[in-house]
Amino acid sequence: MDYSHLLATNYKSIIAQYLEEDVPSFDYGGYVVGDEDKVATLYCKAEGVLAGVPFFDEVFKQLDCRVEWTHKEGSHLSPQGKLAVAQVYGKARKILLGERTALNILCRCSGIALRARQVHDLQTSKGFKGVIAATRKTTPGFRLVEKYGVLVGGLDTHRMDLSSMVMLKDNHVWSSGSITTAVKNARAVCGFSLKIEVECQSEEEADEAIAAGADIVMLDNFTGEGLKVAAKNIKQRWAEKGVNHFMIESSGGITYETCAQYFCDGKKKKDHPFYIDSFLSPSLSIDIDILSMSTITQGVPHVDFSLKINKD
Numbered sequence: 001m002d003y004s005h006l007l008a009t010n011y012k013s014i015i016a017q018y019l020e021e022d023v024p025s026f027d028y029g030g031y032v033v034g035d036e037d038k039v040a041t042l043y044c045k046a047e048g049v050l051a052g053v054p055f056f057d058e059v060f061k062q063l064d065c066r067v068e069w070t071h072k073e074g075s076h077l078s079p080q081g082k083l084a085v086a087q088v089y090g091k092a093r094k095i096l097l098g099e100r101t102a103l104n105i106l107c108r109c110s111g112i113a114l115r116a117r118q119v120h121d122l123q124t125s126k127g128f129k130g131v132i133a134a135t136r137k138t139t140p141g142f143r144l145v146e147k148y149g150v151l152v153g154g155l156d157t158h159r160m161d162l163s164s165m166v167m168l169k170d171n172h173v174w175s176s177g178s179i180t181t182a183v184k185n186a187r188a189v190c191g192f193s194l195k196i197e198v199e200c201q202s203e204e205e206a207d208e209a210i211a212a213g214a215d216i217v218m219l220d221n222f223t224g225e226g227l228k229v230a231a232k233n234i235k236q237r238w239a240e241k242g243v244n245h246f247m248i249e250s251s252g253g254i255t256y257e258t259c260a261q262y263f264c265d266g267k268k269k270k271d272h273p274f275y276i277d278s279f280l281s282p283s284l285s286i287d288i289d290i291l292s293m294s295t296i297t298q299g300v301p302h303v304d305f306s307l308k309i310n311k312d
Contacts, residue, residue, distance in 0.1 A: 063097055131291070136159060180212045
């Protein structure tokens with residue numbers, strides 16, 4: 001998949017800001033090396049999933065350099081020592097001016113893509129058919145890069161920002177007075193085009209959210225077994241009333257090491273009274289439709305890349 005086509009023009013201004021942050025005034029090192037034409041090799045020195053290519057390319061495009069890749073984005077890299085994955089052509093000072101910014105982006109994005117790929121592979125091996133998504137717990141100023149890495153790794157980005165979906169968490173509910181009031185107020189302004197999700201601490205709260213018209217109920221901080229029991233109870237209770245417009249999400253403390261505990265069997269059951277054969281239907285995984293994990297973007301090791309100017 002070529003996810004670069006998702007990027008609008010705003011990422012170019014973000015790259016310009018990154019470069020400005022790194023060189024706010026004089027480029028002393030650039031003065032030392034001058035304008036001689038050089039070629040630099042990009043090496044991968046640790047396991048990773050190559051991600052962030054469009055951002056890397058844009059760094060050097062803004063510096064009048066060009067990049068030629070020998071590996072495609074999304075490739076799983078397992079170097080023995082170091083592996084050449086690209087060549088950068090340009091003036092020596094321009095290559096070195098963009099070096100650290102480009103590497104920071106690539107190292108971070110590829111680390112996230114690796115973690116996402118590991119979770120995706122585990123999901124596939126266990127047969128879980130629900131959606132696994134990252135969260136909005138990202139680095140300020142770096143969200144676009146991090147969410148992009150999640151996509152390259154094979155997982156869902158969840159909402160991109162506060163304007164993408166209405167998520168009513170405990171603080172929203174407490175400030176509004178009740179789940180019902182919070183959902184009513186949200187729907188009054190977000191209209192039909194946005195989904196409303198409500199964070200719930202119990203089956204009772206989930207029932208209130210569904211009755212109020214929530215599209216997604218998030219069962220927060222449940223154990224794996226506790227989640228499966230609660231989700232099954234909620235789905236069956238509302239199925240008996242002919243209601244299946246909602247999905248169930250689980251979040252809170254889920255990691256790569258523990259996520260399999262939250263997987264249900266993932267089988268589509270065509271004898272289910274509200275079976276719908278479509279992606280993201282409420283009956284896709286019957287009980288648990290979405291798992292969201294902040295650990296896809298938080299606390300993830302970077303992949304080690306380096307950029308070395310070739311010796312003549």
